[in-house]
Amino acid sequence: MPRLNLGNINPHVVEAKYAVRGELAVKSEEYRARLRRGDTDLPFSEIISANIGNPQQLDQKPITFFRQVLSILEYPQLLDNEQVLLNSLGYKSDVLERAKFLLKSIGSVGAYSASAGVPAIKESVAKFLERRDGFPADPAHVYLSAGASSGVNTLLHIICATPASGVLVPIPQYPLYTASLSLLNATCVPYYLDEAAQWGTSVETIKEAYVTAKSNGTDVRAIVVINPGNPTGASLSEADIRSVLQFAAEEQLVVLADEVYQTNVFVGKFHSFRQVLLTLQKENPGKYGAVELASLHSISKGMVGECGHRGGYFELIGFDKEVEEQIYKFVSIMLCAPVTAQCLVELMVNPPQPGDPSYPLYEQEYNSIFEGLKQRATALYEAFKEMEGIECGEPQGSMYLFPTIHVPANAVDAARAEGRIPDEFYCMRLLEATGVCVVPGSGFGQKEGTLHLRTTFLAPGTEWVDSIKKFHREFMDKYR
Amino acid sequence: MPRLNLGNINPHVVEAKYAVRGELAVKSEEYRARLRRGDTDLPFSEIISANIGNPQQLDQKPITFFRQVLSILEYPQLLDNEQVLLNSLGYKSDVLERAKFLLKSIGSVGAYSASAGVPAIKESVAKFLERRDGFPADPAHVYLSAGASSGVNTLLHIICATPASGVLVPIPQYPLYTASLSLLNATCVPYYLDEAAQWGTSVETIKEAYVTAKSNGTDVRAIVVINPGNPTGASLSEADIRSVLQFAAEEQLVVLADEVYQTNVFVGKFHSFRQVLLTLQKENPGKYGAVELASLHSISKGMVGECGHRGGYFELIGFDKEVEEQIYKFVSIMLCAPVTAQCLVELMVNPPQPGDPSYPLYEQEYNSIFEGLKQRATALYEAFKEMEGIECGEPQGSMYLFPTIHVPANAVDAARAEGRIPDEFYCMRLLEATGVCVVPGSGFGQKEGTLHLRTTFLAPGTEWVDSIKKFHREFMDKYR
Numbered sequence: 001m002p003r004l005n006l007g008n009i010n011p012h013v014v015e016a017k018y019a020v021r022g023e024l025a026v027k028s029e030e031y032r033a034r035l036r037r038g039d040t041d042l043p044f045s046e047i048i049s050a051n052i053g054n055p056q057q058l059d060q061k062p063i064t065f066f067r068q069v070l071s072i073l074e075y076p077q078l079l080d081n082e083q084v085l086l087n088s089l090g091y092k093s094d095v096l097e098r099a100k101f102l103l104k105s106i107g108s109v110g111a112y113s114a115s116a117g118v119p120a121i122k123e124s125v126a127k128f129l130e131r132r133d134g135f136p137a138d139p140a141h142v143y144l145s146a147g148a149s150s151g152v153n154t155l156l157h158i159i160c161a162t163p164a165s166g167v168l169v170p171i172p173q174y175p176l177y178t179a180s181l182s183l184l185n186a187t188c189v190p191y192y193l194d195e196a197a198q199w200g201t202s203v204e205t206i207k208e209a210y211v212t213a214k215s216n217g218t219d220v221r222a223i224v225v226i227n228p229g230n231p232t233g234a235s236l237s238e239a240d241i242r243s244v245l246q247f248a249a250e251e252q253l254v255v256l257a258d259e260v261y262q263t264n265v266f267v268g269k270f271h272s273f274r275q276v277l278l279t280l281q282k283e284n285p286g287k288y289g290a291v292e293l294a295s296l297h298s299i300s301k302g303m304v305g306e307c308g309h310r311g312g313y314f315e316l317i318g319f320d321k322e323v324e325e326q327i328y329k330f331v332s333i334m335l336c337a338p339v340t341a342q343c344l345v346e347l348m349v350n351p352p353q354p355g356d357p358s359y360p361l362y363e364q365e366y367n368s369i370f371e372g373l374k375q376r377a378t379a380l381y382e383a384f385k386e387m388e389g390i391e392c393g394e395p396q397g398s399m400y401l402f403p404t405i406h407v408p409a410n411a412v413d414a415a416r417a418e419g420r421i422p423d424e425f426y427c428m429r430l431l432e433a434t435g436v437c438v439v440p441g442s443g444f445g446q447k448e449g450t451l452h453l454r455t456t457f458l459a460p461g462t463e464w465v466d467s468i469k470k471f472h473r474e475f476m477d478k479y480r
Numbered sequence: 481m482p483r484l485n486l487g488n489i490n491p492h493v494v495e496a497k498y499a500v501r502g503e504l505a506v507k508s509e510e511y512r513a514r515l516r517r518g519d520t521d522l523p524f525s526e527i528i529s530a531n532i533g534n535p536q537q538l539d540q541k542p543i544t545f546f547r548q549v550l551s552i553l554e555y556p557q558l559l560d561n562e563q564v565l566l567n568s569l570g571y572k573s574d575v576l577e578r579a580k581f582l583l584k585s586i587g588s589v590g591a592y593s594a595s596a597g598v599p600a601i602k603e604s605v606a607k608f609l610e611r612r613d614g615f616p617a618d619p620a621h622v623y624l625s626a627g628a629s630s631g632v633n634t635l636l637h638i639i640c641a642t643p644a645s646g647v648l649v650p651i652p653q654y655p656l657y658t659a660s661l662s663l664l665n666a667t668c669v670p671y672y673l674d675e676a677a678q679w680g681t682s683v684e685t686i687k688e689a690y691v692t693a694k695s696n697g698t699d700v701r702a703i704v705v706i707n708p709g710n711p712t713g714a715s716l717s718e719a720d721i722r723s724v725l726q727f728a729a730e731e732q733l734v735v736l737a738d739e740v741y742q743t744n745v746f747v748g749k750f751h752s753f754r755q756v757l758l759t760l761q762k763e764n765p766g767k768y769g770a771v772e773l774a775s776l777h778s779i780s781k782g783m784v785g786e787c788g789h790r791g792g793y794f795e796l797i798g799f800d801k802e803v804e805e806q807i808y809k810f811v812s813i814m815l816c817a818p819v820t821a822q823c824l825v826e827l828m829v830n831p832p833q834p835g836d837p838s839y840p841l842y843e844q845e846y847n848s849i850f851e852g853l854k855q856r857a858t859a860l861y862e863a864f865k866e867m868e869g870i871e872c873g874e875p876q877g878s879m880y881l882f883p884t885i886h887v888p889a890n891a892v893d894a895a896r897a898e899g900r901i902p903d904e905f906y907c908m909r910l911l912e913a914t915g916v917c918v919v920p921g922s923g924f925g926q927k928e929g930t931l932h933l934r935t936t937f938l939a940p941g942t943e944w945v946d947s948i949k950k951f952h953r954e955f956m957d958k959y960r
Contacts, residue, residue, distance in 0.1 A: 004800060006800070006802040022809075074553075074554055111537035254483050308591045308592055308593065310626070329498055333498050335501075338790045
């Protein structure tokens with residue numbers, strides 16, 4: 001027997017589930033490699049990775065201003081030839097200015113920064129928060145992270161003290177939360193989102209989950225809210241957010257607001273937990289003054305879409321000073337977030353403004369990405385609406401649709417015979433038939449007896465949507 | 481009381497110690513901020529961060545070839561103007577070729593890669609390992625990581641199953657190991673390095689530590705070796721490595737070889753654990769065939785020095801397939817290593833070769849960094865030799881010197897009165913007097929009754945060395 005084997009390694013790693021890059025994703029990569037090698041035996045000629053929100057793997061182009069600045073940060077000697085940049089390469093003067101500002105603030109992007117991030121970038125984030133929410137922010141409570149995932153990892157490491165430590169997590173959810181709680185051997189306290197109310201948050205449901213968990217001895221410490229939702233795409237109303245904060249204040253729960261999709265909102269308007277909390281604190285300081293809120297944001301999503309750079313931040317409100325010292329120590333152990341990604345955070349929160357030389361192109365690129373996503377979301381939604389046994393809410397935000405699928409009883413039997421949950425069975429057949437990789441709803445959690453799938457709407461064109469439609473018809477006919 | 485407080489958060493985070501960025505580092509950053517604000521009340525005009533191996537924060541310039549390639553990866557439209565790059569900006573044709581190869585392999589650096597890294601980059605690493613060691617490597621067992629720290633975090637997460645799981649760690653050590661074991665609530669089994677033998681590894685000492693730990697009920701599973709050493713700077717002989725591998729084979733211990741300083745070797749020659757193990761496997765397959773070895777490398781150190789990008793890799797030999805599946809899942813949860821950092825790994829392991837247009841400059845930059853580090857190490861060593869009560873071994877490798885300091889009894893008393901260990905007391909006074917930030921030996925572990933400090937030799941010039949000398953004289957006089 002090898003020294004390390006499945007029976008003796010960390011059982012919490014073995015227990016953790018992370019379907020977004022699980023069996024289906026691995027199989028899709030195998031197919032992709034076969035296609036690359038010229039294999040013509042497959043019934044498709046392309047893999048569409050609709051399983052992860054990875055905009056630049058598909059069609060989304062990076063924002064020119066951002067990447068021009070980064071090119072200079074990587075090779076500052078470009079600034080020795082400003083005229084070449086300006087006259088021959090199409091860089092605008094504000095690109096050069098921003099690059100100089102960042103180089104002055106960081107030195108080299110090849111040097112470790114301070115553990116919690118470059119001070120000047122934390123200041124930019126604080127100013128952005130103030131502009132966005134109308135309330136000032138203190139850069140001392142901003143922590144730059146290697147994507148929101150790394151921020152969540154940090155915060156859950158601090159929060160989870162014993163196996164009884166519980167965190168309320170929406171279901172369905174992005175599986176980072178359940179996976180991290182498994183790794184930490186803490187307790188996930190699931191609360192179901194309300195599909196009938198466009199996947200909104202019901203405080204009654206949260207209360208029930210909380211009371212049940214408490215009565216089972218769970219020390220519920222925090223509540224996670226993902227807004228706009230992943231995988232649901234829901235965009236919460238201000239009233240929903242108020243209710244959650246009211247409940248958190250009453251029960252003294254730390255609030256983790258995962259707001260990485262804050263610019264991906266098609267219906268209504270994004271309300272940050274921070275803005276709503278600070279408003280409530282003004283209205284009723286006695287009740288809300290002590291609420292502990294961590295809000296997370298990322299460069300990976302939205303019109304930025306720079307997942308590969310691994311950048312993001314979290315901001316803390318109301319956290320104890322000694323606890324923040326422990327957070328600082330924790331992030332120090334991994335040294336710092338990637339410095340180019342920190343610079344992308346700065347660019348995201350402080351983009352070109354009207355009047356700036358780079359603004360016209362920035363605005364055009366930003367809006368065209370936004371409109372493109374909206375159109376793709378709508379096209380996919382219309383396709384789902386036409387498909388037998390599929391129910392899909394109108395796209396509201398984020399990068400996903402999360403339709404319910406009803407499959408015939410024969411399909412359920414066939415899935416069981418293969419040892420699979422029916423939605424996993426469906427997604428596996430879809431991949432085999434079309435090369436389209438999506439994630440079964442079971443990977444995010446779903447109400448007993450319901451089946452879903454999550455797909456991004458990032459892929460361009462309608463061919464892949466047509467191939468899903470065709471597959472679905474044949475699947476239904478086969479198992480009817 | 482806030483919901484989260486020092487008394488109820490994760491006790492393993494609270495227990496973890498990480499002195500490299502601890503109180504002294506925080507204080508040095510405060511001083512730096514004061515100097516930046518124009519404060520003239522301090523007895524120094526500059527902070528020298530000799531506490532972390534952060535080459536580009538000090539004097540080390542990035543390698544031009546690497547950064548030119550990265551500038552194109554960040555802004556691929558530069559390739560629309562090849563003539564401008566070649567004729568006006570000094571890029572060579574091999575820079576353009578490499579950028580095209582990488583862009584073809586990865587798509588956009590803004591897209592998530594496969595969880596364990598870009599396949600083509602894993603292949604480059606495998607080819608490098610084969611060239612370095614004379615034995616082929618399989619890219620399937622190469623995992624690209626966000627620096628070696630992230631690789632260590634992954635491996636220890638897998639290895640540590642219960643509080644009784646033990647890992648042999650050299651003392652003194654880079655505190656990532658003890659901190660990670662604290663976070664995982666596992667057992668650190670310290671084995672002391674032999675200062676009298678230039679901080680070499682004594683298998684007798686390791687055996688004693690192992691036997692004692694086993695008899696105390698610790699399930700010792702793995703041994704960490706840092707070669708070249710951090711903080712000690714030691715460079716292990718092939719015989720030392722053979723002994724460790726023999727012991728690991730006999731006791732069935734997983735070997736973690738932290739080889740991030742493999743190119744920082746001034747005395748003798750670097751021997752990789754991989755090369756020695758594969759040689760032993762050839763000589764005696766029955767005894768060595770099943771050894772499980774993880775070797776780690778990084779872009780942060782050596783002549784590359786690209787810490788801020790957060791890149792590295794680990795390669796596994798002899799690991800169980802099911803365990804590797806768990807490693808894959810674990811790294812998937814954090815999605816992937818930063819993609820530009822993965823590209824830097826490719827550039828590091830596959831640099832320009834003689835005959836390539838970029839080779840002459842690359843070779844000149846590389847050699848001049850190497851020689852510069854050697855000269856600085858020697859100059860600092862000579863300074864320490866002259867200082868009363870300081871004993872320092874000849875520099876062998878890595879980026880550090882780790883001298884023993886003997887302080888007068890009065891200094892020990894003064895330290896105790898301040899609630900400090902004497903070496904911490906010494907380093908604090910040094911920072912306050914000179915602006916030079918080093919790390920006390922207690923941050924790495926040291927034999928009871930001995931005192932050390934760790935300093936990098938990255939800072940240029942001799943002024944800072946002179947200021948240490950002057951401080952030391954005054955300190956000794958004051959407490960004599």
